[in-house]
Amino acid sequence: MMAKQEEMGHPLEDFLRKSRMPHIWCPGCGNGIILHSFLQAVADLEMDLDKTVVVSGIGCMGRAAGYVNMDSFHTTHGRAIAFATGVKLAKPELTVVVLSGDGDLFAIGGNHFIHAARRNIDIKVICANNFNYGMTGGQQGPTTPLEAYTTTSPYGNIEHPFNLVHLAAASGATYVARWTALHVRRLTASIKKMLQKKGFGFIEVISPCPEIFGRRNKMRTGLEMMEWFKKVSVIENFSDPAKAEVSRDRIVVGEFVDTEKPTFEEILYETIKKVQEKG
Amino acid sequence: MPVRIWRKPLDAEKAKPPCGEIHILKDLCKGCGYCIEFCPRDVLEKSEEINKRGVHPPRVADESRCVVCSFCTAVCPDFAIFVIEKPCEGGR
Amino acid sequence: MSKNKAVLTGEHFLSGDLACAEGALAAGCRFFAGYPITPATEIAERMSLRLPQVGGVYIQMEDELASMAAVIGASYAGVKAMTATSGPGFSLMQENIGLAVMTEAPCVLVNVMRGGPSTGQPTKPGQQDVMQARWGSHGDYEIIALSPNSVQEAFDLTIEAFNLSEAYRVPAFLLMDETVAHMWEKVVIPPAENIKLVNRKKPKVPPEKYVPFKPDSEDLVPPMACFGEGYRFHATGLTHDEFGVPKTDSPEIQFQLVSRLCEKIRRNADKIVKVEKTMLDDAEVAVIAYGVLSRSALSAVKKAREKGIKAGLLRLVTIWPFPEKHIRELADRVKGIVVPELNYGQIVREVQRIAGKVPVVFLPKLGEDLHKPAEILKALEEIKR
Ligand SMILES: Cc1ncc(C[n+]2csc(CCOP(=O)(O)OP(=O)(O)O)c2C)c(N)n1
Ligand code: SF4
Ligand code: SF4
Ligand code: SF4
Ligand SMILES: [Mg+2]
Numbered sequence: 095m096m097a098k099q100e101e102m103g104h105p106l107e108d109f110l111r112k113s114r115m116p117h118i119w120c121p122g123c124g125n126g127i128i129l130h131s132f133l134q135a136v137a138d139l140e141m142d143l144d145k146t147v148v149v150s151g152i153g154c155m156g157r158a159a160g161y162v163n164m165d166s167f168h169t170t171h172g173r174a175i176a177f178a179t180g181v182k183l184a185k186p187e188l189t190v191v192v193l194s195g196d197g198d199l200f201a202i203g204g205n206h207f208i209h210a211a212r213r214n215i216d217i218k219v220i221c222a223n224n225f226n227y228g229m230t231g232g233q234q235g236p237t238t239p240l241e242a243y244t245t246t247s248p249y250g251n252i253e254h255p256f257n258l259v260h261l262a263a264a265s266g267a268t269y270v271a272r273w274t275a276l277h278v279r280r281l282t283a284s285i286k287k288m289l290q291k292k293g294f295g296f297i298e299v300i301s302p303c304p305e306i307f308g309r310r311n312k313m314r315t316g317l318e319m320m321e322w323f324k325k326v327s328v329i330e331n332f333s334d335p336a337k338a339e340v341s342r343d344r345i346v347v348g349e350f351v352d353t354e355k356p357t358f359e360e361i362l363y364e365t366i367k368k369v370q371e372k373g
Numbered sequence: 374m375p376v377r378i379w380r381k382p383l384d385a386e387k388a389k390p391p392c393g394e395i396h397i398l399k400d401l402c403k404g405c406g407y408c409i410e411f412c413p414r415d416v417l418e419k420s421e422e423i424n425k426r427g428v429h430p431p432r433v434a435d436e437s438r439c440v441v442c443s444f445c446t447a448v449c450p451d452f453a454i455f456v457i458e459k460p461c462e463g464g465r
Numbered sequence: 466m467s468k469n470k471a472v473l474t475g476e477h478f479l480s481g482d483l484a485c486a487e488g489a490l491a492a493g494c495r496f497f498a499g500y501p502i503t504p505a506t507e508i509a510e511r512m513s514l515r516l517p518q519v520g521g522v523y524i525q526m527e528d529e530l531a532s533m534a535a536v537i538g539a540s541y542a543g544v545k546a547m548t549a550t551s552g553p554g555f556s557l558m559q560e561n562i563g564l565a566v567m568t569e570a571p572c573v574l575v576n577v578m579r580g581g582p583s584t585g586q587p588t589k590p591g592q593q594d595v596m597q598a599r600w601g602s603h604g605d606y607e608i609i610a611l612s613p614n615s616v617q618e619a620f621d622l623t624i625e626a627f628n629l630s631e632a633y634r635v636p637a638f639l640l641m642d643e644t645v646a647h648m649w650e651k652v653v654i655p656p657a658e659n660i661k662l663v664n665r666k667k668p669k670v671p672p673e674k675y676v677p678f679k680p681d682s683e684d685l686v687p688p689m690a691c692f693g694e695g696y697r698f699h700a701t702g703l704t705h706d707e708f709g710v711p712k713t714d715s716p717e718i719q720f721q722l723v724s725r726l727c728e729k730i731r732r733n734a735d736k737i738v739k740v741e742k743t744m745l746d747d748a749e750v751a752v753i754a755y756g757v758l759s760r761s762a763l764s765a766v767k768k769a770r771e772k773g774i775k776a777g778l779l780r781l782v783t784i785w786p787f788p789e790k791h792i793r794e795l796a797d798r799v800k801g802i803v804v805p806e807l808n809y810g811q812i813v814r815e816v817q818r819i820a821g822k823v824p825v826v827f828l829p830k831l832g833e834d835l836h837k838p839a840e841i842l843k844a845l846e847e848i849k850r
Contacts, residue, residue: 102396102455102457104398104452104453104455105446105455106452107452110452111699114710115452116401116451116452117451119450120403121403121404121405121428121450122403122405122406122407122450123450124450125450126449126450126451126452127448127449130447130449130450130452131447134447143697144694144697145693147692159699159701160701160710160711163697164697165693165696165697165698165699166698166699166700167541167568167699167700167701168699168700168703169537169561169564169702170534170560170561170563170564170702172530173530173531173564176526176531176535177534177535177537178538179498179524179526179531179534180496180498180535180536180537180538180541180542180546181539181692182538183524183535183539184522184538184542184543184544184546185542185543185692187693188693205527205528205531206527206530206531206534209526209527209531275448276448278444278447279444279447282447315405315406316405316407316450317405317406317407320411362522362524365517366517366521369469369518370517370518370520373469
């Protein structure tokens with residue numbers, strides 16, 4: 095029995111850049127679960143790896159782009175969606191996925207997020223929300239819960255956090271969901287659904303960051319963080335995203351938006367066609 | 374390359390669950406314990422052994438209990454565990 | 466002739482901004498991302514009209530940070546891409562200019578320079594961004610910057626900027642004075658087949674042998690695969706090895722990478738740099754000028770000659786890499802150099818650094834119109850004495 099454990103590779107190994115593994119993430123970090131879930135979705139859908147581009151910003155989750163066996167780009171902090179916009183419009187046949195962190199996508203990059211959602215450009219965004227800036231050592235950010243402790247909220251966070259799914263829905267995203275890293279199967283199903291749809295899709299994944307966030311908030315291990323998710327998560331599919339709270343006592347997960355409207359590229363290419371026909 | 378999809382057959386109640394062959398890539402394990410804790414069938418347990426990363430990887434306590442739900446695979450942040458379906462020996 | 470042509474061969478009466486847009490299209494630019502700002506807005510407007518006609522993409526982004534990022538994305542997707550802005554927007558683009566340098570993304574950025582700092586003088590000419598163009602992003606690097614002095618050159622040098630950017634995988638800037646951008650002149654657009662275009666080198670090896678940041682030894686430029694071509698490569702703004710793998714703790718790799726990014730421009734400087742020399746052969750005094758000021762300088766030099774002063778003009782068509790060799794040669798022969806600039810002293814410092822003991826007279830100008838030839842002439846007369 096011992097021998098067989100070594101000889102077989104992980105079923106997703108062809109989807110990973112082998113030379114880059116193992117990844118840099120801490121024990122129990124949710125980023126690996128999210129990456130796995132994304133790759134599982136890509137595998138299940140038998141997507142063409144030559145035609146899929148993964149773009150990340152800066153942060154722990156920002157390292158995800160480096161690990162996928164696809165074309166990938168690690169941009170500057172906050173600019174993944176803007177970069178992805180250029181890629182998608184220049185080569186619309188590519189599937190363009192952004193994997194990044196909450197600070198990257200919603201603090202420094204927040205403006206790009208709302209505008210990409212408004213345009214309904216066909217980019218898929220998966221956000222690892224670990225409630226803080228992991229890479230820089232755990233500072234307060236736009237998703238840090240009120241009263242939570244971080245290195246820059248030593249007296250407890252005094253800022254109200256964003257409700258990311260509400261923000262995405264209000265900005266015009268045509269697919270919006272939230273899961274925790276424990277809801278792996280639903281997360282994968284959700285990613286698959288998003289990848290098969292046209293338009294701007296957004297999935298928030300509440301992710302354990304035991305080493306940096308958990309430690310300061312009485313959850314020393316990933317297991318404790320995951321137990322918290324298990325205890326307080328409620329699935330409320332297609333409930334009002336405005337009411338989809340994330341608090342110590344309640345985390346509302348599920349799909350919130352799944353609608354259709356013309357994408358930016360559809361309208362753009364239609365316009366180009368018309369202009370060209372007129373000569 | 375076989376990539377398992379988590380699928381729940383419509384006749385799940387009637388059908389016999391498959392049997393699993395669990396593969397643990399020990400040296401990739403960072404010891405978070407998720408696979409052990411969240412396996413619905415308590416198939417896994419912490420081992421005594423210390424791997425290259427200095428943690429105790431999981432070991433199989435009772436493979437015959439495994440129903441190949443692949444939750445352990447999906448929840449492992451380090452791509453360190455996976456399960457392959459195998460013919461059930463002696464039926465279940 | 467269909468207006469859907471990318472190259473509008475023939476004679477036109479255009480502004481510098483419009484000529485620049487036409488130059489971009491003629492160069493093969495098919496992607497523009499920008500954000501409106503005076504005095505560069507007309508470039509965006511023209512591109513929004515013209516790009517759809519030639520099957521290209523125009524997008525107005527939410528800001529200049531996004532514009533520059535989108536341009537790099539489009540470039541990596543294999544399309545020639547550009548943006549156009551002015552001082553405040555140029556400041557916002559700096560971080561991603563560094564990203565384009567680090568990831569060796571060919572792209573063109575037009576900066577129609579106005580008066581700064583800050584919001585400054587939106588409608589006045591300036592040459593206050595020439596040093597920012599060189600050093601605006603953090604770290605050590607080299608870029609290419611060209612400075613047109615006529616509407617025709619706004620067209621020609623935009624093509625040149627694309628060609629250089631593709632050849633060296635480096636951001637290339639067109640630093641255009643507001644005056645040139647808004648001036649209307651005759652432009653001759655040649656037939657498409659007479660326009661020389663350069664495209665980035667493509668890998669000659671199959672994907673499994675492709676090393677994305679391994680340079681060719683002769684020009685130090687790595688061949689470039691693009692997204693969707695099956696090479697499945699990774700690019701990052703972090704210090705990386707030739708495989709594109711982040712290596713942030715290695716002093717050797719940091720040195721290797723940064724020195725190559727600089728050397729691929731420095732070593733090829735003779736091929737890149739263009740200057741224009743007028744009446745320099747026997748000159749005893751000289752003006753060094755760039756952009757629109759080279760026009761005043763030329764009149765001043767001619768007037769000086771009429772007065773019996775052996776004056777000449779060295780016009781910097783290329784600002785970066787700095788035409789050091791030409792300035793050194795000049796400094797070896799003349800008794801003095803006059804440098805007029807629409808700023809408070811930028812390129813003059815470079816000239817002084819190279820000119821050594823030769824006296825350099827600086828003529829600053831801020832916030833008003835251009836130097837009059839008489840002002841430059843006066844300086845030439847004084848330096849002659
Ligand atoms: C312009 C800029 N400002 C600040 C930083 C420093 N920085 C790096 S990562 C990061 C925060 C990342 O947070 P998040 O996106 O939530 O990712 P996480 O590490 O939590 O996964 C910051 C502030 C930077 N790299 N660039
Ligand atoms: S700091 Fe947090 S987010 Fe970053 S790798 Fe560690 S656990 Fe993950
Ligand atoms: S496949 Fe399911 S039952 Fe089998 S070990 Fe993994 S989690 Fe447990
Ligand atoms: S989930 Fe993975 S890393 Fe965590 S204990 Fe199990 S095998 Fe190890
Ligand atoms: Mg974070």
